Amino acid sequence: MEDGPLFPARWWWALLDLAIATFVATLAFQHVPVSLTHTLIGFGMALSLLLRRRAPLVAMALVYGLGLLQLTLTRELAPYDVAVLFTIAAAVTYGSVRQAYAVGAAVAAGLVFTWFVDTSTGDPLVFGLIVALGAVVWSVSLVLRQRKDAAELYAERAAAAERERDQLVKLAAAAERAAIARELHDVVAHSLAVMIVQADGATFVVEKDTGRARTALQTIAEIGRDALGDMHRIVAVMRGDSEEDASPTRRTGLDQLGVLAERARSSGVAVSLRVDADGIDAAEELTVVRLVQEGLTNVLRHAGAGTAVEVDVRARDDEVELSITDDGAGTPGGREVGGGNGLVGMRERVLLHGGRFSAGPVGGGWRVHAVLARRVLSR
Numbered sequence: 001m002e003d004g005p006l007f008p009a010r011w012w013w014a015l016l017d018l019a020i021a022t023f024v025a026t027l028a029f030q031h032v033p034v035s036l037t038h039t040l041i042g043f044g045m046a047l048s049l050l051l052r053r054r055a056p057l058v059a060m061a062l063v064y065g066l067g068l069l070q071l072t073l074t075r076e077l078a079p080y081d082v083a084v085l086f087t088i089a090a091a092v093t094y095g096s097v098r099q100a101y102a103v104g105a106a107v108a109a110g111l112v113f114t115w116f117v118d119t120s121t122g123d124p125l126v127f128g129l130i131v132a133l134g135a136v137v138w139s140v141s142l143v144l145r146q147r148k149d150a151a152e153l154y155a156e157r158a159a160a161a162e163r164e165r166d167q168l169v170k171l172a173a174a175a176e177r178a179a180i181a182r183e184l185h186d187v188v189a190h191s192l193a194v195m196i197v198q199a200d201g202a203t204f205v206v207e208k209d210t211g212r213a214r215t216a217l218q219t220i221a222e223i224g225r226d227a228l229g230d231m232h233r234i235v236a237v238m239r240g241d242s243e244e245d246a247s248p249t250r251r252t253g254l255d256q257l258g259v260l261a262e263r264a265r266s267s268g269v270a271v272s273l274r275v276d277a278d279g280i281d282a283a284e285e286l287t288v289v290r291l292v293q294e295g296l297t298n299v300l301r302h303a304g305a306g307t308a309v310e311v312d313v314r315a316r317d318d319e320v321e322l323s324i325t326d327d328g329a330g331t332p333g334g335r336e337v338g339g340g341n342g343l344v345g346m347r348e349r350v351l352l353h354g355g356r357f358s359a360g361p362v363g364g365g366w367r368v369h370a371v372l373a374r375r376v377l378s379r
Contacts, residue, residue: 013053017049017050017052017053018050020049020086021046021047021049021050022046024042024045024046024049024080024082024083024086025042025043025046025080027042027078027079027080027082028041028042028043028045028046028078028080029042030079035074037070037073037074038070038074038078038080041066041069041070041078041080042078042080044062044066045062045063045066045067045080045081045083045084046080046083048062048063048066048083048087049063049083049086049087052086052087052090052091053090053094056087056090056091056093056094056095057091057095057099059087059090059091060087060088060090060091060103060106063083063084063086063087064084064087064106064110067081067083067084067110068110068113071113071114077114077130084110085133085134085137088103088107088134088137088138088141089137089140089141091103092104092138092141092142092145093141093144093145093148094145095145100141100142100145103138104138107134107138111130111131111134114130178348191223191224191226191227193297193300193301194219194223194263194264194266194267194297194300195220195223195224197267197268197300197305198216198217198219198220198223198266198267199216199220201213201216201267201268202216202217202220215266216266219263219266223263253282253285253286253289254275254277254280254285254288254289254313256289257273257275257288257289257292257311257313258273260289260292260293260296261273261296261311263296264296264299264300264309267300267305268304268305268306268307268330269296269299269300269303269305269306269307269308269309269330270306270307270308270309271296271309271311272308272309272310272311273311274310274311274312274313274314275313276313276314276315277313277314277315277320278315279315280315280320280374283353284320284353284372284374287349287350287352287353287372288313288320288322288372290346290349291322291324291346291349291350291368291370292311292313292322292324294342294345294346295309295311295324295346295368296309296311296324297342298342298343298366298368299324299326299330299366302366303326303328303329303330303365303366304330305330306329306330307326307327307328307329307330307365308326308327308329309324309325309326309327310323310324310325310326311323311324312325315374316374317374318373318374319355319371319372319373319374320371320372320374321369321370321371321372322368322369322370322371322372323367323368323369323370324367324368325362325365325366325367325368326365326366326367327363327364327365328363328364328365328366329364329365343359343368346359346368346370350370350371350372353372353373354372354373355370355371355372355373356370356371357369357370357371358370
């Protein structure tokens with residue numbers, strides 16, 4: 001735990017105010033042998049100065065009132081009238097802008113009153129010196145006040161910018177977590193769905209048809225290796241490695257659609273695949289692959305083996321259209337994988353590309369339709 005300063009800033013300001021009040025009181029003390037009125041008024045001004053920081057307008061009103069009383073009774077200025085300058089500085093520096101200009105008006109009125117009452121200011125040179133001194137104190141105090149306001153404004157803006165930056169960091173982290181969760185869901189849910197279907201099939205035929213069982217087990221192993229590779233790629237991206245460094249020989253492109261279709265066919269789903277999407281960029285290819293992957297996963301989970309699915313991917317000049325339609329004629333399995341977040345993830349992927357997404361029953365089956373706003377690549 002770090003120790004604070006030996007003398008806090010407020011102590012130094014209190015000592016400064018006490019020193020100023022002592023200085024004015026000393027000037028007033030010099031009038032003790034001459035005039036008790038001067039002495040009492042001077043001491044009153046000195047005590048009023050102790051309030052100049054906490055209540056600057058009150059301190060100025062007290063000092064100004066005592067000054068007017070002094071001019072009325074003694075008809076002359078005194079050295080301790082310097083207290084008026086200290087209260088002017090405090091009222092302008094710590095008050096509002098409106099109060100600062102009100103103080104300026106009060107100073108001008110006081111100078112006019114002094115000109116008519118004080119016999120010692122009859123010399124224009126002396127009076128001009130007093131006016132100049134009051135104007136300088138007021139002007140310098142106003143500049144200091146404006147600088148203080150500017151410093152507070154900059155500090156407030158800096159604090160607001162820091163809060164905004166922290167909020168943006170949190171939002172970015174949340175978006176990154178959502179993207180990673182979406183990617184993990186697509187990889188794990190599809191792979192597990194196919195592996196479960198293949199494992200169930202192998203269990204049923206292991207004693208009757210060892211060849212089909214062996215093929216199913218080989219498919220499970222292949223899917224597991226691919227899923228593990230995808231997991232390594234995602235983890236590498238999370239650690240900050242580039243995708244090329246993480247997986248130099250594997251790229252998620254449209255060629256993966258054939259692999260996904262073949263895996264679905266091996267699980268008993270009749271997939272008809274039509275792809276006409278040359279020239280789309282890597283991000284669009286990845287989105288299309290993930291949408292098809294999730295769509296086939298949903299067919300395996302909800303419609304089951306025996307379902308016929310049509311997958312159609314077409315690229316136009318300004319968009320990529322994708323549809324996945326099944327006839328719902330399959331036999332759903334008895335177990336499901338996942339928590340029903342697939343459609344939400346698909347919609348989020350499409351919206352990231354500024355596209356449109358819809359999903360719902362059609363005939364006896366289900367249809368997923370997505371349109372991505374295409375970014376045309378330069379040739």
